[in-house]
Amino acid sequence: MSEDLNHLRQRLAEFADARDWQPYHTPKNLASALSVEASELLEIFQWLTPEESARVMESPESARRVEDEVADVLAYLLQFCEVLGVDPLKALTAKIERNERRFPTP
Amino acid sequence: MSEDLNHLRQRLAEFADARDWQPYHTPKNLASALSVEASELLEIFQWLTPEESARVMESPESARRVEDEVADVLAYLLQFCEVLGVDPLKALTAKIERNERRFPTP
Amino acid sequence: MSEDLNHLRQRLAEFADARDWQPYHTPKNLASALSVEASELLEIFQWLTPEESARVMESPESARRVEDEVADVLAYLLQFCEVLGVDPLKALTAKIERNERRFPTP
Amino acid sequence: MSEDLNHLRQRLAEFADARDWQPYHTPKNLASALSVEASELLEIFQWLTPEESARVMESPESARRVEDEVADVLAYLLQFCEVLGVDPLKALTAKIERNERRFPTP
Numbered sequence: 001m002s003e004d005l006n007h008l009r010q011r012l013a014e015f016a017d018a019r020d021w022q023p024y025h026t027p028k029n030l031a032s033a034l035s036v037e038a039s040e041l042l043e044i045f046q047w048l049t050p051e052e053s054a055r056v057m058e059s060p061e062s063a064r065r066v067e068d069e070v071a072d073v074l075a076y077l078l079q080f081c082e083v084l085g086v087d088p089l090k091a092l093t094a095k096i097e098r099n100e101r102r103f104p105t106p
Numbered sequence: 107m108s109e110d111l112n113h114l115r116q117r118l119a120e121f122a123d124a125r126d127w128q129p130y131h132t133p134k135n136l137a138s139a140l141s142v143e144a145s146e147l148l149e150i151f152q153w154l155t156p157e158e159s160a161r162v163m164e165s166p167e168s169a170r171r172v173e174d175e176v177a178d179v180l181a182y183l184l185q186f187c188e189v190l191g192v193d194p195l196k197a198l199t200a201k202i203e204r205n206e207r208r209f210p211t212p
Numbered sequence: 213m214s215e216d217l218n219h220l221r222q223r224l225a226e227f228a229d230a231r232d233w234q235p236y237h238t239p240k241n242l243a244s245a246l247s248v249e250a251s252e253l254l255e256i257f258q259w260l261t262p263e264e265s266a267r268v269m270e271s272p273e274s275a276r277r278v279e280d281e282v283a284d285v286l287a288y289l290l291q292f293c294e295v296l297g298v299d300p301l302k303a304l305t306a307k308i309e310r311n312e313r314r315f316p317t318p
Numbered sequence: 319m320s321e322d323l324n325h326l327r328q329r330l331a332e333f334a335d336a337r338d339w340q341p342y343h344t345p346k347n348l349a350s351a352l353s354v355e356a357s358e359l360l361e362i363f364q365w366l367t368p369e370e371s372a373r374v375m376e377s378p379e380s381a382r383r384v385e386d387e388v389a390d391v392l393a394y395l396l397q398f399c400e401v402l403g404v405d406p407l408k409a410l411t412a413k414i415e416r417n418e419r420r421f422p423t424p
Contacts, residue, residue: 008195008198044137068201084162084163105124135258145251216323282406308329
């Protein structure tokens with residue numbers, strides 16, 4: 001059973017507060033960290049063929065790496081949103097609605 | 107009122123299906139796209155001082171760019187997780203628990 | 213006929229000086245810009261198959277984009293090296309020699 | 319004394335050939351690898367203040383990391399250019415000339 005997004009965002013904020021990490025958590029630094037973690041996720045796939053990339057969860061070792069990097073990307077995305085007061089679900093809902101108008105189905 | 111994450115993941119999957127985008131949505135391509143969007147978010151901050159980066163939401167134009175890139179990052183993260191069957195909330199919950207053990211508070 | 217790397221590094225430094233861009237050119241900002249430009253190069257390839265990616269120079273429009281992003285990546289790499297006093301050719305020569313020892317041919 | 323760029327490009331190509339790495343060296347994969355290495359360079363700076371980032375070469379350990387990542391970025395940039403027949407110095411020369419017209423000095 002997974003927790004919901006807002007609860008995770010709050011746990012991450014408390015985690016950083018308890019360790020006095022706020023001075024490091026400028027929006028610029030968090031955007032850098034998010035980008036670095038997204039690249040670490042990409043690194044898993046960089047030499048794979050499209051077919052090999054679709055089987056990446058079959059190996060427990062690479063499945064674990066994928067889950068670990070997904071967690072890091074989401075963690076920095078939530079911390080970035082927290083410091084700037086952005087609601088990521090609201091931003092995505094608005095984007096999907098714009099895209100449904102921009103790319104109508106045939 | 108924002109929708110919940112699972113509902114957004116489902117809407118994104120239906121959106122891609124309706125446009126026959128699945129062949130492009132290999133895990134490798136989605137990891138590339140996620141990394142590219144995270145860099146577009148970083149681009150907003152690349153020449154700003156830490157102080158300027160904290161005020162980025164004060165300008166409606168840069169606030170709109172930030173929200174737009176946050177939406178893109180989250181969209182590709184959810185689509186990546188969808189094609190590989192990864193639960194991002196569960197992955198993050200597990201990571202937070204590991205980090206609470208790794209970095210105990212003083 | 214192309215110019216040599218040191219001359220280009222010097223032209224880039226004079227270009228930035230003439231426009232008073234040095235305050236923006238911290239090593240951190242230049243590393244961000246380099247990473248953003250490398251992602252813009254990747255963006256050209258993100259939805260292509262491996263085979264399509266090998267034919268990217270056949271279209272004048274995508275060839276022009278590739279050359280433009282290669283130029284941006286090299287420009288920020290040289291500017292980064294300039295502000296930190298790193299010799300990129302010396303660093304690469306040392307790396308190749310280490311790799312020749314690490315990955316001996318069969 | 320460092321070698322020149324063309325010689326390094328040739329050494330990298332021979333290195334990859336001798337290890338049968340060409341099938342992995344599609345333009346798409348090399349663009350991914352370049353982007354991943356640029357992020358590893360950025361990672362060194364992600365939590366540093368602008369002032370700390372300017373002193374990164376004072377520590378032998380972080381100086382070594384910087385040089386190592388610069389070498390990786392340049393290596394993948396040269397290999398990318400090699401497989402697509404792009405001349406990076408010519409591309410940068412053309413870009414500088416365009417920029418001198420776009421951003422005239424006061």
